[in-house]
Amino acid sequence: MQHAPEPTPSDDLYIDAAYDMIVVSNRLPVDYERAPDGSTTWKGSPGGLVTALEPIMRTTEGAWVGWAGVADMEFDPFEHDGISIIPVPLSADELEEYYEGFSNDTLWPLYHDVIAPPSFHREWWDSYVRVNRRFAEAAARAASHGAVVWVQDYQLQLVPRMLRESRPDLVIGFFNHIPFPAYGIYSQLPWRRQVVDGLLGADVIGFQRSADAGNFTRAVRRLFGYATRGTVIDVPDGNDNVRHVVARHFPISIDAAGFEEIARRPEVQARAKEIRASLGDPKTIILGVDRLDYTKGIRHRLKAFGELLRDERLSVEDVTLVQVASPSRERVETYRLLRDEIELMVGRLNGDHSTLGHQAIAYLHHGYPREEMVALYLAADVMLVTALRDGMNLVAKEYVACRFDERGVLLLSEFTGASDELRQAVLVNPHDIEGLKDAIVEAIEMPQRERARRMRALRKRVRENDVANWSATFLKTLTGSGIIAPGVPEGLTAALNRIAGTERLLVALDFDGTLAPLVDRPEDARATKRARTAIERLAAADDTRVAIVSGRALQSLREVADPPQGTLLSGSHGVELQLDSGGVTIDLRDAELAGLERLTHILEEVASGAEGAWVEWKPAGLALHTRRVPANIGATLQRMARERVEAEVPELSVRGGKGVLEFSVRPGDKGEALTRLRQHAGSSAVFYVGDDVTDEDAFAALEYEDVGVKVGQGKSLATHRVKSTEDVAELLERLADARDMARGRPSRWT
Numbered sequence: 001m002q003h004a005p006e007p008t009p010s011d012d013l014y015i016d017a018a019y020d021m022i023v024v025s026n027r028l029p030v031d032y033e034r035a036p037d038g039s040t041t042w043k044g045s046p047g048g049l050v051t052a053l054e055p056i057m058r059t060t061e062g063a064w065v066g067w068a069g070v071a072d073m074e075f076d077p078f079e080h081d082g083i084s085i086i087p088v089p090l091s092a093d094e095l096e097e098y099y100e101g102f103s104n105d106t107l108w109p110l111y112h113d114v115i116a117p118p119s120f121h122r123e124w125w126d127s128y129v130r131v132n133r134r135f136a137e138a139a140a141r142a143a144s145h146g147a148v149v150w151v152q153d154y155q156l157q158l159v160p161r162m163l164r165e166s167r168p169d170l171v172i173g174f175f176n177h178i179p180f181p182a183y184g185i186y187s188q189l190p191w192r193r194q195v196v197d198g199l200l201g202a203d204v205i206g207f208q209r210s211a212d213a214g215n216f217t218r219a220v221r222r223l224f225g226y227a228t229r230g231t232v233i234d235v236p237d238g239n240d241n242v243r244h245v246v247a248r249h250f251p252i253s254i255d256a257a258g259f260e261e262i263a264r265r266p267e268v269q270a271r272a273k274e275i276r277a278s279l280g281d282p283k284t285i286i287l288g289v290d291r292l293d294y295t296k297g298i299r300h301r302l303k304a305f306g307e308l309l310r311d312e313r314l315s316v317e318d319v320t321l322v323q324v325a326s327p328s329r330e331r332v333e334t335y336r337l338l339r340d341e342i343e344l345m346v347g348r349l350n351g352d353h354s355t356l357g358h359q360a361i362a363y364l365h366h367g368y369p370r371e372e373m374v375a376l377y378l379a380a381d382v383m384l385v386t387a388l389r390d391g392m393n394l395v396a397k398e399y400v401a402c403r404f405d406e407r408g409v410l411l412l413s414e415f416t417g418a419s420d421e422l423r424q425a426v427l428v429n430p431h432d433i434e435g436l437k438d439a440i441v442e443a444i445e446m447p448q449r450e451r452a453r454r455m456r457a458l459r460k461r462v463r464e465n466d467v468a469n470w471s472a473t474f475l476k477t478l479t480g481s482g483i484i485a486p487g488v489p490e491g492l493t494a495a496l497n498r499i500a501g502t503e504r505l506l507v508a509l510d511f512d513g514t515l516a517p518l519v520d521r522p523e524d525a526r527a528t529k530r531a532r533t534a535i536e537r538l539a540a541a542d543d544t545r546v547a548i549v550s551g552r553a554l555q556s557l558r559e560v561a562d563p564p565q566g567t568l569l570s571g572s573h574g575v576e577l578q579l580d581s582g583g584v585t586i587d588l589r590d591a592e593l594a595g596l597e598r599l600t601h602i603l604e605e606v607a608s609g610a611e612g613a614w615v616e617w618k619p620a621g622l623a624l625h626t627r628r629v630p631a632n633i634g635a636t637l638q639r640m641a642r643e644r645v646e647a648e649v650p651e652l653s654v655r656g657g658k659g660v661l662e663f664s665v666r667p668g669d670k671g672e673a674l675t676r677l678r679q680h681a682g683s684s685a686v687f688y689v690g691d692d693v694t695d696e697d698a699f700a701a702l703e704y705e706d707v708g709v710k711v712g713q714g715k716s717l718a719t720h721r722v723k724s725t726e727d728v729a730e731l732l733e734r735l736a737d738a739r740d741m742a743r744g745r746p747s748r749w750t
């Protein structure tokens with residue numbers, strides 16, 4: 001493959017395990033383009049998927065993994081407009097077989113209710129599998145432990161399963177931007193089992209419409225016989241357990257406020273007037289904006305418009321149709337034929353009906369930037385969306401968002417996802433040409449009061465479910481943050497009451513993010529007042545020990561936690577322990593001390609590279625803190641630190657946490673610490689609460705009668721969850737109450 005020299009690559013952005021949030025889609029937001037004069041640019045890429053995901057990616061510090069739109073070129077990761085981009089290469093053969101072939105000539109027509117006949121070729125499938133694996137590997141490499149990976153669309157349906165197999169720690173979401181067909185159609189796919197199984201690797205599978213989710217769930221039942229309850233599918237994991245996979249609809253949307261803001265700009269309004277004037281200021285402008293795709297029903301609308309002119313229900317003096325048909329998938333045969341057909345129709349209609357002063361159809365085979373799109377929306381009195389099948393159709397929502405003047409009529413096909421929400425549009429069945437013609441005339445003649453009434457309702461709907469709401473709802477379902485209700489859930493209350501009755505209880509608690517809210521400066525962290533009081537009560541209860549298990553050095557832990565007397569302490573991830581008989585100091589050997597010195601030198605140098613990065617000294621290691629620097633710079637610093645330490649002091653152990661990378665000369669983990677504490681306390685059951693990935697070692701060390709509670713979202717081995725440090729405080733209060741009840745009056749147990 002050829003390597004592109006520009007733009008200046010920034011491999012600093014790509015480090016292993018750097019990102020907590022990753023979007024994976026076939027398309028990146030930008031395509032690499034080489035002009036005939038040899039100059040190259042990154043240009044906005046086509047389609048609604050990119051329109052929808054761009055605003056989210058700008059506000060998260062995640063990475064976008066995808067293809068740069070050209071074959072046979074490899075690009076290093078780079079930053080574009082505030083988004084970290086990780087390009088995945090495709091060869092010319094893969095472009096033909098995976099993208100044009102299996103994605104756009106097999107799945108696309110099949111999933112759009114076989115409007116065009118799908119082609120089935122085994123070599124296309126092989127290529128699809130190969131390319132899906134490449135995307136999965138790129139995402140797996142970039143994802144941090146427990147990261148959220150959100151896979152997009154039909155081109156990558158095998159990626160969720162591949163990721164789950166290689167990285168079971170990840171939280172995996174999938175969103176299908178196009179329809180999912182009824183089983184009678186879907187079952188034509190020779191690889192129907194592999195595709196459904198690929199999708200079931202995700203934790204949450206999102207669809208545009210509830211009908212799509214229903215079709216998918218039925219396919220799962222028919223092909224695998226798995227139990228389904230509402231939106232939940234029980235997927236066996238091969239170890240006598242089931243994973244609960246959610247399959248439901250999350251209708252995608254747009255940045256409604258952003259579109260309105262552009263529409264209100266004086267220069268955009270002036271441009272809209274200019275567009276109208278350039279068309280001869282007709283009474284009515286009808287607008288169609290689509291990728292040149294057979295799913296969009298462009299032929300049907302041209303036919304209806306042509307017949308209205310022929311029947312003289314409309315005249316070119318009064319009405320002009322502007323049709324933007326942006327180039328799409330031009331090497332796929334069906335698309336080439338469609339273009340010929342559409343352009344023939346437009347030519348004929350213009351030949352038959354245009355006059356020297358008035359054109360019937362202004363046909364534009366171009367892709368336009370957003371501002372120009374908005375000017376077109378403002379210029380148009382009637383927006384025509386006549387798709388025969390469309391996952392959502394963002395154009396319909398964009399038109400509505402731009403019409404703050406409450407003028408303009410949206411004519412919308414019932415076969416778009418958007419029609420589920422935009423009920424006040426003039427809804428049409430594009431196959432019914434007579435009905436379509438009547439609807440066009442109705443729209444043109446609609447009184448302003450009626451237009452305004454409908455537009456107000458439509459606008460309210462688009463504002464309420466904008467793209468931020470779409471992604472937040474999906475991600476909340478995926479990460480569980482939305483469904484962790486504040487307070488102590490019922491199941492946890494039952495577990496808490498049970499464990500409170502144990503003979504000798506050990507309550508082991510992480511500190512930062514569990515007892516104390518997370519703060520930028522570790523020395524400022526303090527346990528919440530309620531948690532502190534509850535710990536005191538537990539520490540004083542009969543047959544009960546409290547331990548604080550932290551990654552901090554013991555000294556720092558003592559200072560911030562101010563633990564009640566008798567509390568057992570574990571610092572530096574179990575390397576240091578303070579049990580009942582004095583502290584455990586660690587005597588480092590000479591080689592370890594030398595390693596520590598070298599490490600200090602490296603990390604100080606690395607940390608000096610960015611303001612806000614700093615190094616924390618620990619008895620058996622050091623931690624590089626990057627929480628206060630932007631994620632991509634933090635990731636670069638962590639990568640540099642890893643590489644240098646690996647090269648110069650290879651024997652050190654390394655561990656990542658939230659915005660921190662730790663190295664130690666003595667490995668240890670919270671699991672080992674917990675085992676030691678359990679032995680020391682002679683406890684019959686352990687109650688452990690923690691929030692970070694490093695607490696997972698402790699959860700893994702829990703036994704049958706123990707209870708593990710994870711604070712917040714993220715993948716976890718803990719069987720229970722609470723939302724925040726406030727809930728931890730309540731949990732500990734309740735545990736203290738239950739323990740007092742079970743053991744009678746408080747007294748110290750040693």
Ligand SMILES: O=P(O)(O)OC[C@H]1O[C@H](O[C@H]2O[C@H](CO)[C@@H](O)[C@H](O)[C@H]2O)[C@H](O)[C@@H](O)[C@@H]1O
Pocket residue numbers: 026027046047048049050052153154177178252328329390391392393394
């Ligand atoms: O990447 P391309 O092959 O050039 O195609 C462009 C995109 O087309 C499809 O868009 C879909 O997503 C929209 C947003 O959810 C939705 O409104 C529309 O109904 C869909 O057709 C395709 O699904 C994307 O993957 C393509 O990038």
Ligand SMILES: O=c1ccn([C@@H]2O[C@H](COP(=O)(O)OP(=O)(O)O)[C@@H](O)[C@H]2O)c(=O)[nH]1
Pocket residue numbers: 046047048049051289290291324326366367368369370373392393394395396398
């Ligand atoms: O010349 C064009 C034509 C379309 N679009 C954008 O492309 C997206 C089309 O999304 P839609 O969901 O309507 O259909 P898709 O092309 O994804 O099937 C919308 O955001 C349009 O504003 C654009 O920016 N320039």
